Amino acid sequence: MLGPWSMAARLRGCHCRGCFRTANIRNFFARRRLTTTIAAAKRATGASTANPRRRRVIGSDIYTACYATLLGAATVVDVTRKDDRRRYLDRRIEEAKNALDSVLDEAARLRREEKGEGGEEEDEEEIVLTPKPFRDSSWMSFEALEHICRAPPERLLPQKDKMEDRRETLIRLEIDMGWDYIERGQSLRPLWHTGTSSLTAVTETLLAEEAESLGALTVGREPTNELQIDKVTNMVNLLIDALIFAARFKTEEDPWSDRLAQNLESAHTLVRLLRGDGYPRYMFPNMDPRNAVLTRCKLDELNRRIMTEFMPQSRMVWVTKICYNLLVCGFPPSIQNYNTLIWGFTELGEHDLAWAVVESLLFYGHLRPTKGTVLALLAHFRMKRDIEGFYAILKRMTAVDNRGIGLGRRPADDGKGIAHLRKRADECNLVLSEGVYVEIMPIDRMFIEAVAEGLVDFGSVYDAAILLVSCLREGWMVNLDILDRFLRICADQMAEKAAAILIEGFLEHIDEAIALIYQLGEHSIRKIRRIFMIWDSKSQFKAHERMMHSGWDEPPIKRFKQLLTALWLQENVLLYTKVNESIQKATAALKNKDTNPLHSPLDLRLERANSHMDDAIRSWKVGKVRLDDTSWLAKVHWIHETHEQTRAFLIAAEYMVLNFIAKAAMPGGLRTSKHYDQRVPIATRVRWFKEAMTPGTWRHAAATCFTVKQEVDFAIKCILFEVLPDEWIGNLWDMRNARGDICVDTVMRYTGRWLRKMKKLSRKSREAYWRGEIQYSEVLKRNKIRQDEELGELQDNSREVERARKEIFPHFPPLPAPLAYQDFIDEAKIIKFEKRLRKERRLAKQAGEAKLEKLEEDAKKKVLLAKEAEEAKLKKLKEDAKKKVLLAKEAEEAKLKKLEEDAKEKALLMIEAVVNLRKFKQESKKEGLLPNEAEEAEKYVKHLKKEAKRARRKAKRAREEAMEKITQEEETEEKITKEDSLILGTRIMEAEKEERTQMTAREIVMDPETFFAQMTMPEDEEEERSPKGKKAKRKERKKKQIFELEKVMDSDTFKAQMCG
Known part of the structure; x- marks a missing residue:
């Protein structure tokens, strides 16, 4: 809100730092300063941390500060009102804009109505914006850049490894031919x-x-x-x-x-x-x-x-x-x-x-x-070294990427800014890219040189050749340093495509090319000679392939001769210049005389002069030898590429021939991977085919076996297809269309899955399904028979009417054939019958739904009641068994206690008898008693011991009997619980089975067509319908149920649940 007042204060005050800091709203509300901030900032800039000298305060400073502060405080009260005013003005401006748009549309409509049809076309031409692209001196260079940007992305792949591998191959070839790079040290020059x-x-x-x-x-x-x-x-x-x-x-x-x-x-x-x-x-x-x-x-x-x-x-x-x-x-x-x-x-x-x-x-x-x-x-x-980013900038420059470089862009469907776009199309460079008009920067020589040098650095000599040729088209002089580097990399890579583009550009713009050649040095002329050798080495003739279609006197050949003449002239000028320098050095060596004539005799000066001349002649010979070697290397490179292309063509021809032989002559069109193995000679593979086609050989027998196997597989697939439903067959056909064929294993896997699904259904549901399918087919048959009968009656009636008409009106033309009306009647009857059938099905479906709902409720109630009753019985049986076990345990424990007490009493008696016997022995020794009494006492003690042993045995036997009784009672209890649980399980299974049958019946009544489409007729239907088959099936089912229930009862989880 203080923006206008701050501007007014700034106008009244001076333009010093204090006025600006006070008047600015941002600086006014952010005056806090910290000493740490100042110290850190001055440390970062290296300035002194001492306080600066204070500036003298003048009147304008005080006036500005007071004026801005007071007015700012006064305007705080007026904030709400000014906000409302701004909203009101914004709304009025928006309404005015909308009204202006409606007025302009109405005026355009009226103008079209006045002009008529022609006026409408003219107005449409005016409305549709077609900005002309700029046609200044950089248009051809822009086209070249756009062509480079729209190239396939494979060109952006890193080319350094490819260049290094090719360079190693060239160095090895040059060393083999006697032109050693290592001796000259040129193999170590950087590629990048x-x-x-x-x-x-x-x-x-x-x-x-x-x-x-x-x-x-x-x-x-x-x-x-x-x-x-x-x-x-x-x-x-x-x-x-x-x-x-x-x-x-x-x-x-x-x-x-x-x-x-x-x-x-x-x-x-x-x-x-x-x-x-x-x-x-x-x-x-x-x-x-x-x-x-x-x-x-x-x-x-x-x-x-x-x-x-x-x-x-x-x-x-x-x-x-x-x-x-x-x-x-x-x-x-x-x-x-x-x-x-x-x-x-x-x-x-x-x-x-x-x-x-x-x-x-x-x-x-x-x-x-x-x-x-x-x-x-x-x-x-x-x-x-980011080639992707480099090409991204090129795409933005040329509007291939519609984001542009940042100059300006506008959607093409912006109807309100048509006049503004027209104006900009005349003033600047606009290009339509993917529905957006993008402003681009004019392309000049500096841009082209920068892009070309970048392409040369990245090794994209093909794109660089296109840009250099565009410079010749524009009439710009190519940078000699960039051209020299391009020629060197092109010669190192043996890039025949780039060489062809460059030389064709030279031929198209011969004047600019000759002017460029006259400015080149010795090394660049030699590299251009190498480019010519690479270009010419791809053809078997002396001249290039594209020039053999025209005579020697036509313009392309004349320009080619002019280009070669210019190269020869510049090469000879440089050679003569070098020879002239050598002659001048030789003459200087001859004229050079020292003060002492003994130190510079005539023969020594002649030798120096001859050495200078020999150097000049040697350099010329070495250059010629290098050109010849480059020509041979280019020829070798061309031969290698021709060999690769011929090899690929031969492989394709072999495949076609062998495939034709296999389809035409082999039994069942048999083919194996060995027939197409390139490592095996073609004669051997053809011999294999002949052996396979000749009866009596093992290859023919193997091929016949494979053919029989294919036929058997086809028959098996046909049989299995008859079992599967239509939906599953459709999936298999889709698979066949995608892969070309389906194997037997796949069809068998589908069939096994379908049979497992059928096995899960009950016998009643399957019977209902088969019965419903038969009824449905019988209904269709009856309907068809009825339709045929009605059609026959209609045809008979039509024949009788025609016979009567001929008898009564013999000279009148025949009536139109009643077949169309008859067809109409047939169709109407069919439609009526279908409607009635649908109505009956709908009513049956509704009635069946009500019945099934009632049956489901009754079955659920019965199952719940049965479960509750069986649970109550089981609980009662468990409680009774526990009580019996507890009572038996208490009785046995009482018996055991009594036996133990008796054994203890007898043991005490035995101990007392032993003690008495010892006392008696001692007293008898002292008193001299008779030995017979002692013997009687010992016999009595032995008798007591025997009785004690008998008591222990009895106690042990009683304990064992008690344990056996307990185990027998537990076993009987387990048997009782197991039988009860078996009875309960069978009842629950029967209830669930009834519920499942009701559900399947409901499905059949609700939607018989979909249910019939999901099922197929089992093969063992007749066996199931026979009484013997039913009894056997019933016995097997009972055995399986009993076996499964025993498994369930023996499981630990079931026991734990029952005990809990």
Whole structure:
């Protein structure tokens, strides 16, 4: 809201720093400063941390500050009203625009009505925008660039490995022929040498554009409102983050490390503190154009100074300084500042940092690029060795990519801007690309040279030859350095296509080619000779193939002679110049006389003169030998390619012949992989075919077996196809159409799946299905018989009517044949019958649904009641069995306790008897008793021991009997529970079976056609219908059910559930 008042205050005050900082709304609300921010910023720029000298305050400063502050406070109250006013005005403007559009449409309609049909055509021609493409001096070069950009993407594949392999082969051939590269040291020259001719042009162009920008601002791309300045601020912030990220990643530091983020001297901390203070605080450049231009030039100067002192080891420090300059700059950066950063980082070899700037410009920026921008982008991708990015820039330049290079674009269906587009089509270069009109930059010689040099660096000599020929078409002089490098790489690669394009271009533009040849040096002339040898070596004749169709006196041959003559003249001029220099050196050596005649005799001077002449003659001979060797190498290369093409043709012919023989003569068209094995001679393979076609040989017997096997497979497939339903057969036919054939295994797999599906159904459902299918087929048969009878009656009636007509009216022409009416009646009857059948089916379906729903409910209730009753019985049986077991256990425990007590009493008695016996022995010894009494006592003790043993045996036997009784009771309980569970399981299965039959019956009643389509008639239907077959099936089913139930009862999970 304070924008207008700030502008008014700025006009009344002076143009000093205080006035601008006070009047600007952004600076007014962001006056906070931190000492840490100032110290960090000054450390980054190397400035002093001491306080600067204060400026004397003048009256204009105080007036401006008070004026802006008071008016700003006064306008806060008026915010709501002004917002409403702005909305009202915006709405009125939008309504006016809509009214204007409607008025224009109405006027166009009236004009068409006045003009009539012709007027409508003229008006349509006016409305349809067809901007003429630019036809200036660069049109043919633009066509060449567009042709290169629309080439297939296979050309972008890396060609370095291919070049190196081919170069090794050439070096080996040259060494074998006696022309040793290693002795001359030329085999070590780099294949990927980067040219410098276009790089100097980039620097010159950028400096020239910067000098031109000092005059005025860039028109049409400067921010003029708050929204645009916010977009520019966001773009700069993204650029700064990308530069810091790239610099940290390059120095092998973690970009998101907490240690770096908390470090007060790091770039992240500096940027965070500056943004906290409100930076970047960009002002509108159109308010002070002169100051904006000077500020941007100062920014370029500081960035260049940083890049001259740039060191890769301290990369983060220098990037931090550049980011600081971008943040504290008073105006948003221009396209010249972006060009400086791109080209500076590219020259330093910091391609990651340069890519961050390029990405910000192409994908986030809205600046209008210049000629230097495009040249810097091409140089960046060329020095980065990014062929995809290089071709992407070419596509943007030529509008093959409808995003364009950033000059301007508009959709073609924008009817409101037709007049504006017409104007732009006349003023600038517009191209229609995929429904979008894209503005492109005019192509000149500098662009073509930069692109051609990049293509030569990437090894794309074919595209480079197209561009060089386009330069000749335009009448531009080709850069000699680029041409020399192109000729060398073309000769090294033996690129006959590029050589043919170049020489054909020379022949089409003979005057420009001759002027170019007269400026070449000795080495370039020799390379052109090699290109001619490569071009001519592809033909078996002396002249080229394309020139053999015309006579020797016609223009193409004349131009070819002129070109050869120019080459010969320039070569001889250079040779004579060199010979002249050698003669001058020889004469100087002859005239050279030292002070002492003994040190320079005449024979020594003659020898020196002869050596100079011999060097001149030797160099000429060596050049001739090299040309001959190049011709032979090119011929060898041509022979190799011809051999490969002939080999491919022979392989294709062999395949066709063998395939024809196999189809025509082999039994069943039998073919194997050995018949097409190229490693086996063709005679051997033909002999195999003959043996297979001759009866009595083992190959013929094997082929016959395979033929029989194919017939059997076909018969099996036919039989299996009859079993499968139509839907599954359709899937198999789709598979056959896709693969060419289907094997028996696939059909058998489908059949097995279908039979397993049939097996899961119950017997009743299958019988219902077969019965329903038979009924349906019988209904169809009856309907057909009835239709035939009705048709017969109609035909008889029509014949009787015709006979009566002939008898009564013999001379009248016959009536029209009643077949059409009869057909109509038949169709009507068929339609009526179908309607009635559909109605009956619908009613049966509804009735069947109601019945089935009732049956389902009853079956569910019965199943639930049966389950509840069986569960109650099982619970009662379990409780009774547990009670019996507990009672038996208690009785046995009581018996065992009693037996143990008796055994203990007898043991005590035995112990007392033993003690008494011992006492008695001692007393008898003392008193002298008779031995008979002692013996009786011992007998009594033995008797007691025997009784104790008997008691133990009885207790043991009683315990064992108790355990046996317990185990027998448990077994009986398990048997009872198992029988009960079997009865329960059989009842549940019967209930489920009834429910399943009801469901299948429902399916049959609901939709019999789909159910019949999913099933087929089983083969064992007759067996099932016979009584013996039914009994056997029933017995087997019962056995299977009992076996499955026993399995279930024996499982641990079932026991655990029952016990739980």
